Amino acid sequence: MGQQAGREPVPIALIGVGRVAHAAHLRELRDLPHALRLAAVVDTDPAHRAAVRAAGFEAAACATPAEAAAVGARAALVCTPWWTHREVVQECLELGLPVLCEKPVSLDPAEIDALIAAQARTGVPVAAGYMKRHDPVVALFVEHCAAHLDSARRLTVDIHDPNAPHQVAHLMPYDPPPFGPQPPPARAALERALGPRSTPVQREAYARGLGGSLIHQVNLVHTALSAAGRELAGHLLHADVWAGGDGVSCRWRPADALVVDLTHQRLPAHRRYREVLEFTAEEGTATLALPSPYARDESATLTLETWDAVTGLATRTVRTAEPGRTGFRRQLERFARALGPGGDFGRLPGLADVARDARAVREAALRLR
Structure with missing residues (x-):
């Protein structure tokens, strides 16, 4: 289901443009313009950023999450390699960007504890990409x-x-x-x-x-x-x-x-x-x-x-x-609803699950x- 009539799509940043971004998320974002708008793409490889624009997305090419926030992104979809997640998610929280992070968010208990603490301190939510x-x-x-x-x-x-x-x-x-x-x-x-x-x-x-x-x-x-x-x-x-x-x-x-x-x-x-x-x-x-x-x-x-x-x-x-009716699609739809007025991140798996x-x-x- 889409967002309520009259609600503007949420501008988001896609951070990391690798396998799961192309094979799943970008395909679903193309079909969900009423819910989410790709405002920025963050990747260290210029060719990866260019590939998103070549696919028809009019998204700003950015080098950092801070640049993505500066061009209007209000949330982040993190698809970088798993061992970078803690640093990337932490930066997003400091910028005030709610996050949907691909799995595994982290495999290190100390990192997970640090993210839970950062989420509590900033008041910015993190959803885990358990699309199933x-x-x-x-x-x-x-x-x-x-x-x-x-x-x-x-x-x-x-x-x-x-x-x-x-x-x-x-x-x-x-x-x-x-x-x-x-x-x-x-x-x-x-x-x-x-x-x-x-x-x-x-x-x-x-x-x-x-x-x-x-x-x-x-x-x-x-x-x-x-x-x-x-x-x-x-x-x-x-x-x-x-x-x-x-x-x-x-x-x-x-x-x-x-x-x-x-x-x-x-x-x-x-x-x-x-x-x-x-x-x-x-x-x-x-x-x-x-x-x-x-x-x-x-x-x-x-x-x-x-x-x-x-x-x-x-x-x-x-x-x-x-x-x-894939899990990837419904996950993005629920993420969009959670980001809207009265949205409830409690319906999304979070760091306690992780x-x-x-x-x-x-x-x-x-x-x-």
Whole structure:
């Protein structure tokens, strides 16, 4: 849904013009002129800034968030590399710019605490880019899980992820970066986050399989568990890594009768992304199948199955949504509404979610051997 009639679109700054900006946010911003107006683009690479203008956006090319604020930006969409987020978000808060920051906002508990303190001091809100939370079919799945926690037995996540340039190459005006080692600033950030005694395997898994991908699903699990006041951290049973770090899995038991299993595998030869979540309770199952996060012509599918022990009959319900109703789009729409008069940032995941999710995946990373 768009903004209320007569309300001017909110001028925003896009900070960082890499893969997720081109593959997701710019495509959605083009279709949401009633809600958000791209007023400024901040990127250190002039070619990246020029590519946005070449795509038809009349946005000011800026070198810093301060320049973006000076040309009229009233909020910021932060899509820079994850290890730069703390510094960029902090600067935006000091400038009075509310932020929607791509995930992971940070993987370092100390950085997250610093951002929480800065948010409290400045009174400027930060929303976390957990776009899956805004998909209507995903929301139905989470609501179903929360409503059946009393009889829950198992919640599983299984992701087959190419995590390769071919996923987004057709959506970008220049070649996407190849999959490769973490750059030196990222390695330094990971060592700070996990501690100097952490291993390269732990740091790689934390940056990618755990913090880069499964952080989304950890957030969905936490959203469901919050109905019972539970979280994953402190309830880890085991964590494994294999295939040189390309596979990672973890198991938690947040309640005596409930286990949570999450697995991510990087499989470049699989040309299509595959993600399946399944919630098993005493009375039935809920299975959620998700397409690539960058797909606009596919939708999530939720299948609910229940059984009647007396008659032996089953009920099967399938829910899906119209293609194009992506989590990225609905996230930007809600961000725009939160920025307007009477807007409520409480409807968006925030730094408290980030801190809770990071505790869980960091605990899992440090268990890996």
